[in-house]
Amino acid sequence: MKQLKEELQSESFWRALTAEFLGTAVFVFSSVGCALPWAGNSPSTLQIALGFGLGVTTVSVFTQGVSGGQLNPAVSFALFLSLRISPLRAVLYMAMQGLGAITACALLYALTPQDIRGELGLNKVSEQP
Template sequence: MWWCCILGIAWALGGMIFVLVYCTAGISGGHINPAVTFGLFLARKVSLVRAILYMAAQSLGAICGVGLVKAFQISYYTKYGGGANELADGYNTDTGLGAEIVGTFVLVYIVFSATDPKRNAGDSHVPVLAPLPIGFAVFIVHLATIPVTGTGINLARSLGAAVIYNNDKAWNDQWIFWVGPFIGAAIAALYHQYILRAGAVKALGSFRSSPNI
């Protein structure tokens, strides 16, 4: 029964992220997650001012969203602890932090890969489909990390739930849902931009300069 519940939550969130990214891509580039925005800032794809404004808007939107849920679904809101992220019983902080780092890394890396403008002309259709792998990445990460941390990987989502629910345990564990995603996003940005992309460019340059071709 609990597995079906996790599966439903993961599908719902993955599908919603797909829809939101698709709808907002032409407006803000689909920035609905501070961790993703932070990763893109490190890759110099977003300015500092824009990144700060995006993160502020994302956090405010999350707080308002949780407030609406509490106002219209108070019984379910109370039953499920306001949807606040907390470290599950039986897991220590290292495990929770690791889950958030890995989960965010997967998401941000998929964002970089799906929106990479340096693909060949033959792959020009890929950016159009970018919301699909991003949404599916969210789905997979939720399946893996809901039993551990309730799945953060989105600083605004964790903050919004904690602000409205205002529970001691939610606040005590809150640092995990900020530090983990920031680290995961930073690793993904550095890996894609300065290791994977640099290696691919170097290999392509060697291929083109080979006298045997």
């Protein structure tokens, strides 16, 4: 219990949570944004892959020293299972990552014109025969 209280009172703990929130938000905003048809045509698979790859690399570098640069609830869960992060840190990291992703999509939805926005790059089964 003492360890839990110390973690909650630690400034580095709250900075790490903020880094996960902002890092995930920036990554999702830039990645989903690069998959939208800004010039009227859908971007190529290579353009989307480069956007995602450069986005996650850049954000990981900036958050690595603060929170470990996880940016993904699956990674946080795996680190919890391997006993590398505490249960509290794992749960709150996953919550902040989810909130960051939702915030990024909401911002992108609000800032993007309807004709470009579409379904924000949603993957789905084609309705064409």
